[in-house]
Amino acid sequence: VTELLDARPSGRPADADVDVDVLLVGAGPAGLYGAYYAGFRGLRVAVMDLLPQPGGQVAALYPEKPIFDVAGWPSVRGRELIANLVAQASPYAPVYLLGEQAATLRYDTAGAPVVGTSSGRTVRAGAVVITGGVGTFRPRPLTVAEPFAGRGLAYFVPRLSDYAGLDVVVVGGGDSAFDWALHLEPLARSVTLVHRRQRFRAARTTVEQVRASTVTMLLDSELTRVDGGERLEAVEVHHVPDGTRQTRPAQAVVAALGFTADLGPLESWGLALSARRLVVDTRMATNLPRVYAAGDITDYPGKVRLISVGFGEVATAVNNAAVVLDPTADLFPGHSTEREA
Numbered sequence: 261v262t263e264l265l266d267a268r269p270s271g272r273p274a275d276a277d278v279d280v281d282v283l284l285v286g287a288g289p290a291g292l293y294g295a296y297y298a299g300f301r302g303l304r305v306a307v308m309d310l311l312p313q314p315g316g317q318v319a320a321l322y323p324e325k326p327i328f329d330v331a332g333w334p335s336v337r338g339r340e341l342i343a344n345l346v347a348q349a350s351p352y353a354p355v356y357l358l359g360e361q362a363a364t365l366r367y368d369t370a371g372a373p374v375v376g377t378s379s380g381r382t383v384r385a386g387a388v389v390i391t392g393g394v395g396t397f398r399p400r401p402l403t404v405a406e407p408f409a410g411r412g413l414a415y416f417v418p419r420l421s422d423y424a425g426l427d428v429v430v431v432g433g434g435d436s437a438f439d440w441a442l443h444l445e446p447l448a449r450s451v452t453l454v455h456r457r458q459r460f461r462a463a464r465t466t467v468e469q470v471r472a473s474t475v476t477m478l479l480d481s482e483l484t485r486v487d488g489g490e491r492l493e494a495v496e497v498h499h500v501p502d503g504t505r506q507t508r509p510a511q512a513v514v515a516a517l518g519f520t521a522d523l524g525p526l527e528s529w530g531l532a533l534s535a536r537r538l539v540v541d542t543r544m545a546t547n548l549p550r551v552y553a554a555g556d557i558t559d560y561p562g563k564v565r566l567i568s569v570g571f572g573e574v575a576t577a578v579n580n581a582a583v584v585l586d587p588t589a590d591l592f593p594g595h596s597t598e599r600e601a
């Protein structure tokens with residue numbers, strides 16, 4: 261995802277005590293499109309994310325997958341969609357606060373929200389739009405390989421080319437494990453998929469594609485040891501039913517064991533919740549003044565969690581926030597076609 265970081269606009273430096281009109285909490289597709297929309301409305305905007313790169317679930321979990329249901333794109337890879345969202349917002353120079361978790365909310369004497377981050381930064385905003393998706397998501401750890409985190413063990417594969425010529429061991433039996441195995445197979449020296457069971461949770465077509473490839477599948481098996489010096493060199497795989505163990509060369513282990521997600525500190529803000537999502541009205545307003553929400557994190561009867569739905573919701577949220585910031589402003593932003601390119 262380094263390219264995405266390179267693609268991000270220079271923006272103003274992320275100083276302490278940032279002061280903007282709109283703060284988007286979450287740099288997934290909804291948050292990035294919200295940054296465009298706020299800029300389009302002439303508002304100063306910041307986007308915050310705990311992850312070190314923009315793109316939310318799309319960039320972290322499936323950057324190489326083609327997506328078929330984003331309007332106007334018959335097919336677009338996750339990575340390309342996110343790079344384009346960043347580029348679309350870039351004329352408005354959003355301030356990117358990456359690696360920062362929105363932790364606290366208070367209001368200043370003028371009634372403006374002030375968000376405190378996990379690193380002690382404060383962001384004052386005219387309005388906050390929470391585009392936090394499934395919340396803060398963390399990969400389930402592969403404990404045995406943890407000593408090699410960042411030195412061979414990875415939980416996400418942001419850039420396939422980093423694995424060229426390596427012996428890669430993918431651990432897991434779900435969609436992500438099979439996707440990574442399939443995408444790494446053409447460029448890695450070898451790919452081995454290790455899964456604890458015989459059955460998979462992955463899509464049948466992907467399983468068939470992996471079976472037909474050069475990927476070695478070790479089922480009913482688990483990683484029992486990892487060896488190496490400065491970097492990972494080998495893994496030991498235990499075949500549980502017969503107790504046999506084999507050592508395989510591995511310079512990289514990709515652990516795709518799923519992830520846990522939680523709202524984390526947002527839960528203490530006093531937001532109305534429904535099934536651990538944020539309750540919003542038709543303006544995408546939460547129960548808290550000047551706090552809106554959009555994307556996967558919202559809940560209301562009939563809610564559908566898709567990228568396209570998040571785009572619509574965040575446009576609604578930002579336009580409604582714009583009217584609260586300037587009551588003389590129109591809710592309707594005007595057509596983008598009426599603006600100069």
Ligand SMILES: Cc1cc2nc3c(=O)[nH]c(=O)nc-3n(C[C@H](O)[C@H](O)[C@H](O)COP(=O)(O)OP(=O)(O)OC[C@H]3O[C@@H](n4cnc5c(N)ncnc54)[C@H](O)[C@@H]3O)c2cc1C
Nearest residue numbers: 286288289290309310316317361362392393395555556567
């Ligand atoms: C494997 C897979 C395939 C998918 N395929 C499709 C598809 O084909 N089509 C489709 O429409 N959808 C698809 N989806 C769903 C789609 O990815 C989500 O609907 C979309 O990512 C939601 O966007 P979002 O911006 O609302 O949230 P997210 O993408 O979840 O981004 C939210 C961001 O908020 C950040 N965050 C949360 N809390 C905080 C906090 N307190 N402080 C700072 N940052 C915070 C998180 O770190 C995250 O980066 C798929 C999902 C998966 C997992």
